[in-house]
Amino acid sequence: MTDHNVAGGRLNGAAPDDLGDALQRVTPVRRNPIPAQRRPDPEAPAVVPGRAADQTTSPTRKLCTLVHVEDELRTHVNTHLSGKGRRAWAPCYAVDLIALLWHTGRATRLALTRDVLLSALLFATLVVISLIWFGLSPVGLLAVVGVCAALGALRWLLVRNEISLATVVQRIVGSVTGPDREGAKRTAVIAAIAIAVGVFVVVQRQSRLTLLAIGTELLLSWLIIVTFSVVGYVRASRVLTSDVVDRGHVSPRGRAATRARQIENANVLIYARDRAHSVLGPFVGAGHRIMRWTTSPVNVALRSESDTAPKEVDVIELHEALATAARGLELPSLQCEHRLYIDGRSLADLPELHEGRPEEAWLTATADEFVLRRVAEPQKYQRGYLCLKTVDSDGDVVVTMFVRAMLERDLLQIEVSVHALPEVTWPKAADDGTGPVLLTSRRWLSTTTPPTPGIRVPPRRAHAAWRGIKEGSKAFWATRTGRVSRCAAAATAPVRHAVAGWVEGRTVARDEFDFGAETSLREFLAMNQRLHYNALIDMMAQAERLQHRLVHEVDAYLRSCGIDTLDFTSRSITLITNNFNDLQAGAVTFGNNSPATGSVTPPPPPNPGHQERQ
Structure with missing residues (x-):
């Protein structure tokens, strides 16, 4: 099966023989532009469902705390969230980008004042x-x-x-x-x-x-x-122990804040092509692909034991049934929506995405009808997916499952891709080959490199002040030697950004520019990271439960249509079990290869050409 021979659902009740004629009547994307962007929802804290509105996720609080005391982390945040140019943004799951931008701006201004x-x-x-x-x-x-x-x-x-x-x-x-x-x-x-x-x-x-x-x-x-x-x-101590992280206490302005608000409710995501060739996959922001599989083909024309003819299967109807079943579970940690994923190098053929103004932010939200159309009519670089995302109680572990039904004449298959994000830690793990996300006990015992300790911020103000004196004294010579270069970099930043924008404009004119996002900030921090035992158990359990529920719901839908599913459920469960065995035996490293992902290409470097040394 290739990207070109997968037909969509039955359009307008077309019979199997009339499917080709029905697809030919579909208006091409260039002539039928993407619907206008939806009005953004009222601003509200980006919290995990089931959490109190004033309760901040653990990754948000941790990042907002550390940007005040860690220069390298602050540089990474500024690089990912301020130097994108024409590139699309990647969603940062369970992280409030508005609050992070505000605290990063405060910390950056404080550091710049010190350097001046x-x-x-x-x-x-x-x-x-x-x-x-x-x-x-x-x-x-x-x-x-x-x-x-x-x-x-x-x-x-x-x-x-x-x-x-x-x-x-x-x-x-x-x-x-x-x-x-x-x-x-x-x-x-x-x-x-x-x-x-x-x-x-x-x-x-x-x-x-x-x-x-x-x-x-x-x-x-x-x-x-x-x-x-x-x-x-x-x-940092105040951020750690109070409510200054919450959305009601911060109000950043500017283009970066606007794009952060747009990406929070985005259902149109643009990924870099190099990312799609790597183990991360095209689902930007979702993290490492821990497994990918496709169900065995089901003949939807094969009737069950009843004498009645089977009901005609529609891909869009199947997706809506799966979404309805997921919402019906009423799980506080489960989020369900349809999303459209677009290759960043194909945007030159989609001027309606930026309405003729490449310097503006890309369209991030469109009508659900268009996303469902791309579910039924997948194109080479535009595909719609049903996204089922679960977040643990603190927002530390995020598991996302992407589902797409494929119907070609009488054969139905379900594409499933499961991705996961570990908890946010700092300092960033080094690529020493000893930091797999999924560890067996044998490999853990054979690991000789001790875990890197994180930066501690005391909760009490007096202890935090004393820690500031000690850390400031330790960083005395390093801070002195870089003061002039950092001031020069800040002074010349507008000129350098203007030159980079001019270079990007010429690259766009030559159709050589990739508008997609390579990695999200959270994905970048998770590279080569080890996973806590409890987080590992939670991740594996969430992924397995999501896939089992999916298989049973698809089986129930097919049976309701009067279709004989044969051993569809048992075969799918066997595939899931084998994939988990491969994961546990192969020890996946975040951002690297594994037996279950089926990819041998390393992930793309984050933001090539936009790294700013200070």
Whole structure:
């Protein structure tokens, strides 16, 4: 079965022989544009069904807490949620993007204020040293500019080559204190130079004043860094223990906030083509595909034991019956809706998605009738699915099942793809080959790399302030060395974004641009992550229950139509059991391959061309 030979449902009651004529009467997408975007629902907190409206999910609170104290996480959030350009956004399940944007903006402004103060202090210190040695002369001004340029270039080289300051110091010390005779000679030479410099400083008045200026700059820099670190930890402690995460307390503005509100209620999702070739699959935001299978073909023309002819099967009717049955379960953690997934490279043929304005946000919601039409009439890069999503009580584990019925003449099959997201943790796991999401006990015991500890934020304000003093002191040198480059990056950000937009525009004109989203923020953080034992059990149980309910509902629908299902249920249950056995034996790593996914292509890098180093 290929992407081209799967016909849709019976349109307008067409008989099997008239199915081709009925499909030919369907108006092409280009002539029948996608219906206008639905009006957005009234703004309300994005909470898991069954939770109190004022109760924040655990991933939202955790991320909103850590962006105040973790620079790298804040950079990732800004990269994913602010530097998308013409690319579509990916939904971030069980995470309130509005609250996260607001707290990230506050933390970014605080860090920028700190860097501006540190840069101003550095510039003032250089001016004072210039006045001490050269007075009011052009030579002193040139010296200040040269030192600033040298520091910026050094920082740029270190970041570009991914070399930390500690690595540089270790290399210098290692080259000086080598075990050989040459190392001893170098040590003696450096000691003699240090003694000469010390004598020069003691004798020269300018040297003493210079040393005093440098010491004052170091002390004031430490005070600034520690003060802002304390403020960040106190804010994080407040977020951790109060209701400032909730939607009623935040009101971010701008294009990013608008797109975040649109993606919350989206039923049109655009994925990057490279993603569809990987183990993640086209269902952007849903996480790792833990299994994918297709039911055995069922002959819908084969009548059951009754003498009456079987009722004609309609794909849309089947999907609506499955959705109704899912809602009838009244499970507080289950969400059910139809969604349309579109390949990002095919949007050049769909101008109605952006109404002729590629610089604007893509259409994210359309009429349910059009989504159901793409269920019955799947195209190569546009397909509708029934999405069944379950979220645990805290929002830590999300399991989503995507279902699509396929009918070709008298043969019916059900495509099933199950995806899962683990809990949000930080720091992000490294790709060391020892971090599978699904672990057997044998592999766990053979793992030698200990889990990376997370960043702790004390709930009490006094303890948080003390933690801020300690962490600020630890990050003193790293924060000082990057202040000028971070200020320069912030100052040139509008120009760089304008240039990137111009480059994107030229790429779009050449039909080489992929408008789809590669990964959501939560998927990016979950790469190579291990799963807690309890979360693993919950994920597997939710996935198995969803699939069993699906199989029984499809069987019930076919029987209600008078169709003989033979051993449809037993065969499907066997497939589900075999897939789970493959999962437990193969140990799936989030973002990598597994026996059940059937893919050998690694996931695409998140946001290529949009990573901003600071």
